[in-house]
Amino acid sequence: MANVLVVDDLDVTFALHQSEVKAVSDLNFTLHEGETLAVVGESGSGKSQAFLAIMGLLARNGHATGRAMLGDVNLIGMPPARLDSYRGREIAMIFQDPMTSLNPSLKVRTQLAEVLVRHQGFAEEKAQKATIEMLERVGMPEPVKRANAYPHELSGGMRQRVMIAMALLCRPKILIADEPTTALDVTVQAQMLDLFKTLTSDFGTALVMITHDLGVVAGLADRMMVMYGGRAVETGAVDQLFYDPRHPYTLGLLHSTPHVAVRAKRLDPIQGLPPSLEHLPSGCSFHPRCAFRFEKCFEERPPLDPTEGNREKACWYQGRLAYEEVA
């Protein structure tokens, strides 16, 4: 399988008043053509910032170094003018709240057509036609009527469909979705997730799904990457991480998630709080909350090492973690 995106040594730093905070450290991963990669983590894990950096959308006080190779070009550090020709065309991103990405004073069809005119050089009429076709494709009810509406006239689910349509208009190789369904109702979320599955397989788009919801990951992704404290701590196929997790944080997340089919007596939460990025613990950032830690964990940070089965983990503990599959 071809690689569409190869990320090496990605660091994202933010300059604060008196100090600097590293939101992402030493991130390395590969995205293959047509696959769905889930990036899982909680607040402060750096999952969103990493991809904002790749898209060149960091806040003004943010700075990224490293490589994000899209084919032969490195997106990190690329001047905005040049980045514009890749964004939208080869790599696109959608966000949790569609309202902030849509211009409230322009009709939906104007905003969508603009993308085609600008990136593909379509003539206005052709662009309008393609817009309606895409809206049908994303399952928008009454596409012509919705195309003529303003964003605030649409419901949350419909706006998200518009976002997906906008992102896929140019058939990009990569679509990054940052918590796209978190704000949606469950039944609408199910429709959206189904839509992602259909479209990515129809268009052959590689999908990066950034989420904290393990249920979404289980239903949609092929591979997953777990992030904690700005670093990747475990990567691998979804089945591998769910049924045989090798990092205690992954295990902890699985145990913290209530399962709709089973009423467990108590959840087994991870004790303690997520680390402050300004005062990361020494050694492994997870060690204060880890039930498997020993002396080395306090002193030295474990690197992300490959293990058999085409997976990686960043942990000194070598034993198997006890896990019962939920019946």
Next chain:
Amino acid sequence: MNAHETTLLTIDRLSKNFSISSGLFSRPLTLHALQDISFSVKKGETLGIVGESGCGKSTLGRCILQLLPPDEGRVLWLGEDITKLPSEAMRQRRRDLQIIFQDPLASLNPRLTVGEIVADPLRTLMPELNGEERRKRVLKMMEAVGLLPEMINRYPHEFSGGQAQRIGIARALITEPKLIVCDEPVSALDVSIQAQILNLLADLKDQFGLTLIFISHNLSVVRHVSDRILVLYLGRIVELADGDDLYGDPKHPYTRALLTAVPIPDPKRARQRNIDGLVGEIPSPINPPSGCPFRTRCRHAIALCAEQRPLLEAVAGGRLVACHRWQELGLEGGV
């Protein structure tokens, strides 16, 4: 369930509407948030209330506590109709009826310290206590919810979401209430912190002998905490059943669709799933469909569903369903 189960709270045909202005020259529209809601809550149980946007679950929580006055119907607390009480008498009842809010930081006054926030209800509801006694209770409660006593003079903005929610819980518990309405108490929190807070609520429930009404849109969370569950759609009850019954054998088409839509953190099961996908979106509560509110998205709808609204019928085992066709449908098992 023992025979001496007391009913603490009974909701009888509760309705609530909101007036929305739709522009300078048009007549205001009516948003039907809740219609004809009736159920009761027994001592010691946790009643879960689930639904999606527009179902009215948050409004219901506030109507129960009289933070919003219902338009019709009664709320019977320990047999007394609290909708008719004068404000001073209602204030006294608040000792026993408390609420935990969804957004921990928004529900705490940023200008008060933790100690002052947690002690606030004691000022009006237990004025006989002096400053020293209040402080003692606050410290005891902080320990019970897992907050270090040193935090007592800190301000809300210095805490993370999970810790701030503990402050909210301490405040709700300070008067040792009998019933607490939890309005999406973990929705704004990270997954690992959610689990901590859910465990905390379970422990406190045992420790203080509480009865809980747990409102949430997250079906997995509701399943985990609740004994019985109430499903709302567009302001009406569609189904009420024990947790196991509801999740294992849903009788209402909406319940089934809802359950199959919930993402399961188990890849093998997720792949085998047969999602009962719903078409379309939730109608607006300003203009609910005639007859059964769910008929516009229901695959099993017939002509009768548009003409006549289904009433809540009793099914074996204390269950209630509002559907004309529940018996004949014999829906395949839930999750």
Next chain:
Amino acid sequence: MAGITGKDATLTAYAAALAIAAPKGRSLTQDAMRRLLNNKAALVSVFIIIAIVLLAFVGPYLLPWAYDKIDWSAIRKPPDFAKGHFFGTDQNGRDMLARTLQGTQMSLIVAAVATSVSVLIGVVYGAVAGYFGGRIDAIMMRFVDIMYALPYILFVIILVVIFGRSPVLLFVGIGCLEWLTMARIVRGQTLSIKEREFIEAARAGGAKPFAIIFRHVVPNLTGPVVIYATLTIPEIIITESFLSYLGLGVQEPQTSLGTLISFGAPVAEALPWMLYTPAVLLVLMLLCLSYLGDGLRDALDPKDR
């Protein structure tokens, strides 16, 4: 699954210890002060204002001439260091510097008292109207509207007629006008504050309406109130000058900055020192107050930056 986190107790304690390592206790006000002090323009302005206040109240004791002492040998004279008239004398032979300082005193006192009165009345009035809403709000704000419509000068003249001339009356009169705008601003802020969840939480906790207003609403108003108060002090000083010029305020031999300027302006060509001394001081003070007001706004509402 108890095996996994069998080290519960130690972990919890350790995690809890980590939680204390978080930032030390600091109220929102302290945070705001820190931001304000980082703002150079505001910091300089604060120093200058403090200097002016000290000068106005302590300065006169250090000068050779009192503000109302007439020096018959030096009438309408330009600055003369030998005689101790550092900024010259006016038409009556009184020392300009001394008079300017006395005028500054008077302007500052007027500003302070009028602002206090307007804040006190305005905040209470606006918060009560905003919180209760409905009919009470409508009636209260219509009263404010009516007061606004009254001709200001007429109102002050009526006060003068009833109470006679005195600076105290001046303070009250101006205060009675400024509270109207303060009430409107506070009411607007209250309308948005009362929708916030912690107000609902207070109601759920059984708090009575006035307890909510004074314990929960008002403390969260300090931002806009402080900013508005700072930015209207210049307006108050100018209003006072206007009234004094009309003969309705400060009376001879006492003076205020506005009065000095109004006397100095006509003779500015012949006796420039009579204008520039009070004018420079007034402009300096107003500039500093503006910078301070801006600085406070930035400090108290960091989102606006």
